[in-house]
Amino acid sequence: MAASGQPAARAVGLCKAYGSGETAVLALDRVDVEIDGGRFTAIMGPSGSGKSTLMHCLAGLDKPTGGEVYVGDTELSHLGDRALTRLRRDRIGFVFQAFNLLPTLTAEENITLPGDIAGRRTDAAWLRQVVETLNLGDRLRHRPHELSGGQQQRVAVARALAARPQLIFADEPTGNLDSRSGAEVLGFLRRSVDELGQTVVMVTHDPNAASFADLVLFLADGRIVDRLEGPTADAVLERMRRFDVRGGSQVTLPAPDAD
Amino acid sequence: MLKATLRSFLAHKGRLALSMLAVLLSVAFVAGTLMFTDTIGSTFDRLFRSTSADVSITAHNDVAGRNDQNFSGTVPTVPASLIPQVAHIPGVAAVNGRVSMAGIVLTDANNKSIGAIGGAPTIGINWSPGPNSPVDLTSGTAPSGDGQVVVDSDTVSKHHLVLGQQLHVIGATGGFPVRLTGIATFNTTNPGATLVFLDTGTAQRRLLGHEGVFTSVDLTAAKGVTNEQLRDRVAPVVGSAYDVKTAEQTAKDAAQTLGAFLSVIKDALLGFAGIAVLVGVSLILNTFSMLVAQRTRELGLMRALGASREQVNRSVLVEAALLGLMGSTLGLFLGVGLALGLIKLIARGGMVLKGSQLAVHWPTIVAAYAVGIIVTTVSAYLPARRASRISPMAALREADTPGRGAPLRIRAVVGLVVLAVSAGLLVGAATDKDLGQAGILLGGGVLLSLVGLIIIGPLLATPVIRLVGGWFPRVFGPVGTLSQRNALRNPRRTSATASALMIGLALVASLSVVGSSMAASFDAQIDKTIGADLIVQNSTGLPFPNEVGDTVQATPGVGLAVRGQGTRGALVAADGTQQKTVVVGTSPGLDKVVRIEMRNGTVAAGTAPGHAMIGSNYADAHGLHLGSPVTILFQSGRAGTLTVGGIDVTDTNPGGLGDEPVVASSTLRQYVPGALDDIVFVNVAPGADKEQVKSALTTALAKDPQVQVRDQTDYKKLVRGQIDLLLNLVYGLLALAIIIAILGVVNTLALSVIERTREIGLLRAIGLGRAQLRRMVRLEAVVIALFGAVLGLGLGLGWGLAAQRLLAAKGLQSLAIPWSTIIAVVIGAAVVGLLAALGPALRASRLNVLDAIAHE
Numbered sequence A: 001m002a003a004s005g006q007p008a009a010r011a012v013g014l015c016k017a018y019g020s021g022e023t024a025v026l027a028l029d030r031v032d033v034e035i036d037g038g039r040f041t042a043i044m045g046p047s048g049s050g051k052s053t054l055m056h057c058l059a060g061l062d063k064p065t066g067g068e069v070y071v072g073d074t075e076l077s078h079l080g081d082r083a084l085t086r087l088r089r090d091r092i093g094f095v096f097q098a099f100n101l102l103p104t105l106t107a108e109e110n111i112t113l114p115g116d117i118a119g120r121r122t123d124a125a126w127l128r129q130v131v132e133t134l135n136l137g138d139r140l141r142h143r144p145h146e147l148s149g150g151q152q153q154r155v156a157v158a159r160a161l162a163a164r165p166q167l168i169f170a171d172e173p174t175g176n177l178d179s180r181s182g183a184e185v186l187g188f189l190r191r192s193v194d195e196l197g198q199t200v201v202m203v204t205h206d207p208n209a210a211s212f213a214d215l216v217l218f219l220a221d222g223r224i225v226d227r228l229e230g231p232t233a234d235a236v237l238e239r240m241r242r243f244d245v246r247g248g249s250q251v252t253l254p255a256p257d258a259d
Numbered sequence B: 001m002l003k004a005t006l007r008s009f010l011a012h013k014g015r016l017a018l019s020m021l022a023v024l025l026s027v028a029f030v031a032g033t034l035m036f037t038d039t040i041g042s043t044f045d046r047l048f049r050s051t052s053a054d055v056s057i058t059a060h061n062d063v064a065g066r067n068d069q070n071f072s073g074t075v076p077t078v079p080a081s082l083i084p085q086v087a088h089i090p091g092v093a094a095v096n097g098r099v100s101m102a103g104i105v106l107t108d109a110n111n112k113s114i115g116a117i118g119g120a121p122t123i124g125i126n127w128s129p130g131p132n133s134p135v136d137l138t139s140g141t142a143p144s145g146d147g148q149v150v151v152d153s154d155t156v157s158k159h160h161l162v163l164g165q166q167l168h169v170i171g172a173t174g175g176f177p178v179r180l181t182g183i184a185t186f187n188t189t190n191p192g193a194t195l196v197f198l199d200t201g202t203a204q205r206r207l208l209g210h211e212g213v214f215t216s217v218d219l220t221a222a223k224g225v226t227n228e229q230l231r232d233r234v235a236p237v238v239g240s241a242y243d244v245k246t247a248e249q250t251a252k253d254a255a256q257t258l259g260a261f262l263s264v265i266k267d268a269l270l271g272f273a274g275i276a277v278l279v280g281v282s283l284i285l286n287t288f289s290m291l292v293a294q295r296t297r298e299l300g301l302m303r304a305l306g307a308s309r310e311q312v313n314r315s316v317l318v319e320a321a322l323l324g325l326m327g328s329t330l331g332l333f334l335g336v337g338l339a340l341g342l343i344k345l346i347a348r349g350g351m352v353l354k355g356s357q358l359a360v361h362w363p364t365i366v367a368a369y370a371v372g373i374i375v376t377t378v379s380a381y382l383p384a385r386r387a388s389r390i391s392p393m394a395a396l397r398e399a400d401t402p403g404r405g406a407p408l409r410i411r412a413v414v415g416l417v418v419l420a421v422s423a424g425l426l427v428g429a430a431t432d433k434d435l436g437q438a439g440i441l442l443g444g445g446v447l448l449s450l451v452g453l454i455i456i457g458p459l460l461a462t463p464v465i466r467l468v469g470g471w472f473p474r475v476f477g478p479v480g481t482l483s484q485r486n487a488l489r490n491p492r493r494t495s496a497t498a499s500a501l502m503i504g505l506a507l508v509a510s511l512s513v514v515g516s517s518m519a520a521s522f523d524a525q526i527d528k529t530i531g532a533d534l535i536v537q538n539s540t541g542l543p544f545p546n547e548v549g550d551t552v553q554a555t556p557g558v559g560l561a562v563r564g565q566g567t568r569g570a571l572v573a574a575d576g577t578q579q580k581t582v583v584v585g586t587s588p589g590l591d592k593v594v595r596i597e598m599r600n601g602t603v604a605a606g607t608a609p610g611h612a613m614i615g616s617n618y619a620d621a622h623g624l625h626l627g628s629p630v631t632i633l634f635q636s637g638r639a640g641t642l643t644v645g646g647i648d649v650t651d652t653n654p655g656g657l658g659d660e661p662v663v664a665s666s667t668l669r670q671y672v673p674g675a676l677d678d679i680v681f682v683n684v685a686p687g688a689d690k691e692q693v694k695s696a697l698t699t700a701l702a703k704d705p706q707v708q709v710r711d712q713t714d715y716k717k718l719v720r721g722q723i724d725l726l727l728n729l730v731y732g733l734l735a736l737a738i739i740i741a742i743l744g745v746v747n748t749l750a751l752s753v754i755e756r757t758r759e760i761g762l763l764r765a766i767g768l769g770r771a772q773l774r775r776m777v778r779l780e781a782v783v784i785a786l787f788g789a790v791l792g793l794g795l796g797l798g799w800g801l802a803a804q805r806l807l808a809a810k811g812l813q814s815l816a817i818p819w820s821t822i823i824a825v826v827i828g829a830a831v832v833g834l835l836a837a838l839g840p841a842l843r844a845s846r847l848n849v850l851d852a853i854a855h856e
């Protein structure tokens, strides 16, 4: 686990273009960013601004078209598929916006899957703590289709936490949750940062969710346009308003979400 | 709507390709079989038509079979004196005495056989070309005198013979040296017979044993006289002792004998084609079920947009018909290839057909399209109906929850009932005394048990897969768990996929049980009945010249040599009714080399000159006792009344004597002059070494390459080899069904991979390596294949057991389970799974992680 204050991941001059020629879309445009270890970072921005793309690049799920990405001291661009897979398995946890669980496995099996794949035993005490905190104790033997959307999302968070990765990326983890369950999940992420020094990066559209973070990065048109330390919901909302004015139609007419 | 159908057909072409391959293979097998057998038929038709004389005269004989002139080495003959009698009949343009004798042997100077022994026949013919001779002398000179021979051009080129070369012909009276003086070429395709032309006198002396006789007298009709007219003029002249036939009748008779044989081949091949079609049906059914399931939302949308239930139904059926049409067309082409391949293959077995004369008759084409289109549309109908029944909203919602099909209880009840009935039938077949009825019970039992198992398959999937794949999680970790769960996810689909494999493997298992039981029973029979140390025999059972027996007797170390002959004949009852049979001749000492259970008298007394040994069944049926007279009609057409000297217990096992009468060789030859030996039993002299005697005999008999010396072990090996050959042939034919079954596994996996794209992306995102992912897919395939193997083997063993019990009465008394085959099948099934998974696994591992997650 990265010590507090040191960058757990960083990107230098990160570019990501989709397509080529005239139809090319520059999803990330020379982004320089540092994700501090042991902190809770939120990424916000209008739809299509490149949030998911940034996270995928940082997590080694996507190949940048330019620039460098470091996870810890490891530079990702010259890693092969095998090394990237191992990196994701051992050092990164992921919570996707939707479809997070394998339908054939029980909740518990889903939670321990990354460890099982790596051939590691998940620390039983830690697992119990994660499960209790996320209120999943009585749901462990259930298959995903027997769980509600919120429960499924909590199982996904538990999976990300259970393996104690250096970095957890969460793409709108509370998008499908009611505000109470959302708050529970966020509270747990917060506590894992405070008490265990976990590093968490989260994409969200919700100012309330962002207020759980230590730092909010604002993305627009593939660039980091602003940052807010120690955010409150109001402060975030305030920044977003300013944004609306600047971002114009982009926000009022959101592009269909690729996810 | 049609446009939408076409578009969706094209959009799914990748997924449909494998189904089409199944249609294609099934159709190809059916079409190839028909073309192949039609080609054999038409080749022989042409041959028979070209070789049949306008009108031919042969001796009338009720006893001798029409086409077994090589039985005992003697044939009914026509005296040469008949020729002048018919030559002057108006309308006769030419008369030819014909000698034609199959079953002779042609060897080179080193005693190496030329022409196939046991394959196509070697036929000795007198050189006497009539006006429309089927052969022409294309080089050298016609044979004249004792030492000259003309051989057909195919044989000459196959064995690189040259004019002037020294050869050896072994006919009924023994071997004699000849020199190749000419080469004869067929006007039509010669399907592989080796033709040896001798001059007429030599042919008569050496092949028939007498001068002045022919096997037939061939007449050529003068211009303006039809064959029928000529026949009607000749018949009254020669009288009822002779058969007079037109070319058409002769060709038809020959074709009929061949036709019976051909239709057996055709039925067998079509049977296997049918199995392939059946397996193909299950593949197509499964593919369409999966495609329709995947397209539920699309179909739902069409319904929501106003397409009627019938339209949706029709759209799937049109898609199926298109698939069937394309598959049939391609299958027809592949069928041509298959037929050509079969032609090449049997050419190695000695039957030469010309690929350029491939017979493609219109019924073949109709059958190909009928099979392809009907099979595909019928297989697609069920899924289509299911698709159209889904309410549009349910289809649009399309919960992708796995493993929640309709309740399986009805399936369980129906399946169990069918299985119980089939078990009853199989037990009935195993215990029924009436063979015909038992056969029907067996057929019904086989069919019903197959249906029952297919019905109940989805219910068996869970327990069986837990069993065969239960150790996967422990050995392969989470990848093992995932693969096992994936296989169990949709039991219906898994079992449908596996059932295709099950059919093929059940047949393999049951046939191997029957085959090895047959071999074991034969071994037991040999142990029980054969007392001889060594047996000298032609591997095909054909007779050989008596000089072979003389050589055996003269070989040092031979103690007792018992020479046996077999001729056609009939037992004639007091009321004149005839029972056709084989009349066996033996030299003294039969009881020392064959163990025969006697009821009355002794073997020696029964085979004393003027006596006969008969079976107990016949004796009881006709009230015969020791000393009773028994009338036997011999192959030559002469009848003799002999005295019953012994009654043996009728042994109907294969290799047993049955009700065949046994007489002394001298008695037999009194009625059938020149009957040849077809077996010599040898007991070595006291103190002589069996192995030494065996090799001495082999050396002494080198100039007669058609006979082999075998001890009991060799004999068992020979039988086992023949059974194995047959089994391998059958396995080869079943391979097609198994290939289609493999395609089914590939198809299921490929579609599953597509269905699970998002899951695969997720797994990769949380750290599953490519190799692990491939292993996951492979293990799933192995589990499915093993599931099919377990069901197939269980079913096949059941069938095999019932068949063995049924055939026990026919001599299949020992049950042998071929464990090595069964283990091979299990390992083979696992390998099949691995092979089937290659493509889908690669595809899964190549998926881009993010694309996969984003896949809707």
Ligand SMILES: Nc1ncnc2c1ncn2[C@@H]1O[C@H](COP(=O)(O)OP(=O)(O)OP(=O)(O)O)[C@@H](O)[C@H]1O
Residues within 6 Å of the ligand: A018, A019, A025, A026, A027, A045, A046, A047, A048, A049, A050, A051, A052, A053, A054, A255, A256, A257, A258, A259
């Ligand atoms: N596979 C792709 N091919 C082409 N363009 C893409 C692809 N994925 C994303 N884009 C484009 O890249 C840009 C950034 O996309 P990204 O998914 O990162 O946005 P986002 O900020 O996560 O939006 P949202 O809030 O809607 O999830 C968008 O303009 C999108 O259209």
Ligand SMILES: [Mg+2]
Residues within 6 Å of the ligand: A051, A052, A053, A257, A258, A259
């Ligand atoms: Mg996004």
